[in-house]
Amino acid sequence: MNAVAARRADGALTLLLINRKDEAIPLPLHVEGASSLRVDVYRFDDEHRAELVETAQLDLPAMIEAPARSMTLWVMQEP
Known part of the structure; x- marks a missing residue:
């Protein structure tokens, strides 16, 4: 499991998760100073080719x- 986070110039926080294992890995997410974020989730796997798979609060x-x-x-931004 690898993870890399960065803040974009527009203020969005990005988090890239790379899981090479054959099972899903649950992870806790806490962002200092934030209680809610709007998220767009993009996935690359056997079924998705870097596609938007979810938008949520x-x-x-x-x-x-x-x-x-x-x-x-x-891709996370404060609402």
């Missing part, structure tokens, strides 16, 4: 998941 702290054998990009 996420209350923090939260549990998120890195699906098996996937790369998932979370």
Whole structure:
């Protein structure tokens, strides 16, 4: 499991999760100073080719998941 986070010039926080394992990995997510974020989730795996798979409002702290054998990009902004 690898994870990389960065803040974009527009203020969005990005989180890239790379899971090479054959099982999903649950992860806690806490963002200092934030209680809720708007998220766009993009996935690259056997079924998705870097596609937007979810847009949601996420209350923090939260549990998120890195699906098996996937790369998932979370783009998060304060509402």
